[in-house]
Amino acid sequence: MIRSARRWLSLVTISAMIAVGCSSDSETPDPDTSDASTDDGATAPGDPADATYKLALFSDPTTDNPWAALDTEADIWTSYVMPGQGSLYTYQGPSYTLVPLLAADIDPPQPSAEGDGFSVVVNLRPDVTWSDGSPKTAHDLVFTFDTVVKYDGLGGNFPSVWPLARPDDPTTEEDEFSQGVSAVEALDDTTVKIVFNFDPGLAIWPFSVGLAPIFQKAYWAPVVDASPDAETLYAASGMGSPNGSAFNTVEREEGAFWRNETVSDYWDAGSRFRVFESGAVEYTPASGESETWGGEPDGDTLTDYTEGPYISEMLYSVYTDQNTAVLALTENEVDFILNPLGLQSGLRNEVLAASDLEVIVNEEAGFRYLAFNTRKFPMSELAFRQALACRIDKEFMTDTVLGGSAISSDSLVPPGQAFWHNPDITAPCAGQSEQERLESAVDALKEAGWTWDVEPVWDEANLDVIPKGEGLRGPNGEEMEPLTLLAPGPGYDPMRATYSLFIEEWATDLGIPISAEPTGFSVITDRVFTGDPLAWDMYILGWSVTPFPDHVFRFFVSSADSAQGGFNTPGYSNPEFDELAERFDTVKTLEEARDMVRQGDAIIARDLPYLVLFNTPLIEAYSSRLSFPFTEVLGGLQAFDGLGGVVQIN
């Protein structure tokens, strides 16, 4: 008999002692540990006040290496906290206008033929500096490109921002160079020449290469020289590495927090930005002449602000539960929650009721859709897709079933992207009553030669389809196999799960034997993107989209069929569309590109390889001690990583 009872007792006592004994200490913190970071404040105009901008994350950033953050660690949380490297051009909020950053040319120079390929010569601003104060030059750009080449193009996001002209590309059958950048040369410190092996359209220049991050040669060259492979480079710490933003990462406690400190002399501090409704931006540097970017100023002023930073640091804390993060927000433990999905609708009341919080609602940059496998009967039949789309009452779904927590959507480009969005697109049978929808669907199928054993009829007395359709046959008498609709389960996304059940019901009324199958997210993606292209019928998933809407083509061009590893899951193939996509690849002006995008969007809305279903509003809340220069912006404030550079703390 050992004195075991006492053993447990003593263990407990001791643990309790640390807890109680020391917590009394923690409540009166040492003055020299908690306020040590304030004396190295920046000297930019508006002198960054001694203020910490506190943000909440839902997941731990997994690396502090900016290279890895673009490749293997390309998750949203890491990108939120990682200070931007800077690029030649960038997007200006809230209009998403493409504006120069390192480039001095307001409009990206047009490529000109040179030898076998094409090249652009870009002049750089001489006054742009790294966060360590050294000038950012053409050599940094050359170094970045050479590094990508050294590691054979790297992975993740790199191939899309730095497409390399490489021989024997594994994805092309022919033994030829893939289209890409073949060289980047520094003509002098502020002039750089980018050589392409083809005539690049807007999608590549400037909307890929112009937005490619640039890394500092002085800091990274020794690391790259010592790294025989990308792994070694990625394993190196990037803590405090110079970057192109107003912040420098100084501290990180994994699983707990991440801290970015304001740099002492941010080059763009004090510059004034005025953004007009037309998307034009009037830029007045702290010292120098004002310039107008992105066309002629027109319409209301969306925002007018002076670049900060006005804060001393950004402190990101990790909360793995959404509810505790919201509690932290209401308790003023954090100022803002960074989340690509915003707050859930139920939390809206909670944050609205808090007097010291501001709540904003914006449209999400994306869409949820229903995809048809057009390689298989009956999804291959246009009439079938149109009839089913006609039966799906999107307004009823979003307004009644989903209770206003979703926005009905018809276009691949969200209306928030006003420049690109095609306002003329309407869904099949939009605005019709349920009876009219049924009748239109029946008519559409009949017209295409489809037949029923029992034709579905709308019963006005019961306000239902009685009898339901039975024995539906294709135009050549083909019988209908039972179809499966893959949709995320109610545990993953209740909205899409419910949507799929309603689609099932509508289709069954019509005599189409669809059964909705709640399926794990990764199971769906595995089946439709990499599995047997004939192994599925329909599925519901979602995309979030970039400001430059080349996805309209990349998702549907026949050369990108998912059977070949591309994104065209429906197997959509339309020569008219392919031809348009080919022209889009070489388009040179935004206006032309816009017309093509609108045209492509309309074709998809007509042919329905995808049926766009809905979009969700993005609800965000922030402490009322913050003030932002703008809050009405597609994708919300999270799309700009919380606007640390311009936020002011009152």
Place this chain on the structure above:
Amino acid sequence: MVVLFFVFLTVTWFLLYALPGDSVAQQFAGNPNIPPEARQVALERLGLDKSPLIQFRDYMTDFFRGDLGVSFSQYPRPVIDIIAERLPRTVVLFLTAMVTYYWAGFLAGKYLAWKRGRRGETLITVSGVGLYTVFMPWFALMLIWLFSVQLDLLPLSKFLDPVEWREAPFAANQVFMRMFWVTVTASVVLCAVGWASARAVDRRWGRLLRWGGGVLVIAGFVGYWYGTQPGQAMRVYAGDIAYHLILPVMTLTLVNFAGVMLLTRSSMLDTMREDFILTARAKGLPERVVRDRHAARTALLPVATSLTLAVATVIDGGVITETVFSWPGMGQILVSSVQLEDIPLAVGAFSFIGVLALIGHFVADMLYGLLDPRIRVTEHG
């Protein structure tokens, strides 16, 4: 046992391998910015382009060389690194919680058995069972709401306060490890003192030893955090962690003590029918002494065994607690690695659970033999 462990690893590995898609597909499918050609690069980099048997062979070869590989989702970070970061946090939280709830459960169970049939019994049992079966994530959230928001007594979640830890000279894990060892040392010394005092020939000496030793250990403990380096410098940070420890430990205690309580109660009731209890009572010993010295000690046997075994399930039980309290430990790693199909990390985490389970079983066996003379005899025989 080694064979068992190998089977366990194999089963886990192939289960994970059988997951639809792979780590790369997850990244690829969700992000249209990643072009298809990047997929092949990524597959080759992670070795996923080889056949499963070769992958498995390579993994196992490395595993038994002590190399757990490189995480897919936090590429190229070694798995062992991630586990080394997470394990102390989990261990500190759950050891504290377990000691607390075993202690609380044992006391309550002892009381229940002794007060059999009295009024409090039903109340305690029903509320205990109610807490035992309560839906934990919701209950934890309500406790947070009550203690952190309404009463403003305890921190909301997380294991430290980022504002306090700004420019901390220590990594959190250094502090965790330090707290762990200091506490364990103090406890071991305290136990040794207790053991020695009970065996002291003279009763008065025994008492002196007990009290004196106790005070000395506590003084040493306090002195460590106040008088020595790095104890003194770490004190604020250790205090902060301890402060954040209270709420999760309290939640786990409330939810789990009933299991121990009921176990102790059955065990006590059993013991109280033994002859030696009757003898003790016949000797005219006070009830309290019979209860605490004789009955409770014998009844401790199954409780202690179950505690040892529970150590193995620490990580498993952590999934919900760690998520709700934003406590980045092994439980979170387990869920996220499986969801991200990060096979090396998941297998690494599973193998640690396996090792813990094996150790738990081993210690349970030892303890059983040590505590129960009957078993010792039968095992010799």
Place this chain on the structure above:
Amino acid sequence: MAEKLETASEVDQGPQTVGGIGGIGGGDGVAGVGGGTAAGGGAAGPVVTSYGSWWRIRLSLLRRSVHDNWVIFRRNRMGIAGLVIIGFWMLMAVMPSLFFATGFWNRAVYDPVTGLETDPPTRTVIMVERVTDPRTEIDRRAVLMDGRIPSDLGLGDTFELPLQPAPPNSRHWLGTDPLGRDVLSQLMHGARSSFFLGILAATVTVVIATLVGSVAAYYGGVIDSLLMRLADLLIMIPGLALLIVIGSVVTFQLWHLAMVIGILSGFGGTAVVLKSQALAVKVKPFVDAARVAGGTGRHIVLYHLIPSVMPLSVLYMMFTVTAAIQSEAVLSFLGLLNVDTSWGLMIQLAHTQGYLLQAGEFWWLVFPAGLAVTLLAMAFFLLGRGLDEVINPRLRRR
């Protein structure tokens, strides 16, 4: 070695319990009958008929012992409370069929999955620039996103906002959820899922564990060590983590979960406990008698060991039900289960949609399902404890 490894409370008392009492169908009297039959039978043909009479005797004994045990059980208030709660939920589980059959409920409105209240109660709200009271005001910006609200509404205008989730009203006694579905109907259907899951999991557990325990105890040797190593393996695997893995591999349905829980616990911990019980019975004189009388191994396992282990199995069945119900809730909470309707899913919806924090205002989304999980799990647990007292006389009140 394995016998002393289990975590359950009954472990160390196990070996001494059943022999002493006329538990549910267990005990020496029964054994005598069984042994006699075996001795008399011998050949295959006669055995069949004598098995029939064997069962008759067995049944009457069972009836008697059930009655005796009921008397003991009745004194256990907690066990009775458990039984009452279980009864209540059984009633709840039957109700929807009744409601739908009588037309009291219309499927289009009250279906737990696709039901929809198209005419929810409304609340008058006024449009403002900045909301200070979400109960009476609505945000100008939110309006732009919400298709239910006419777009010509201006600042200061009032509007009848349909409530979804709607609070309890005459049509929906427990209100509706964020998707406009009746909460009461979901709760009732959830009770069905829980019973289905719990009882299936428990049955699988008990069938497997009883067989494994008895076989391992009787035959010993290689079979025993194989089965017990398997049990060790399963005990070692963290259950929840394994469920998460399997949940990612297959599209998890309720009965999958039941089978997995059943198999895990049947080959794992429960088997170990039941084996130690069977071991204790194996050395009883009546088993020796049966063996001497020429009973085959299969016969002894089926007619002596399994019946003796049965009472303890029933007890473990109760605990498995509790575990299964809780596992379902946790897996649903993590979004890993693909079920149409369950309590766990109801809580998960309230959680992911952000209503869990507003337990005061949206109580009907949070409490019914949360309490249901707790209550039913608790009821089976209490019932188990009640049965424990019946089976284990040492725990009985003196």
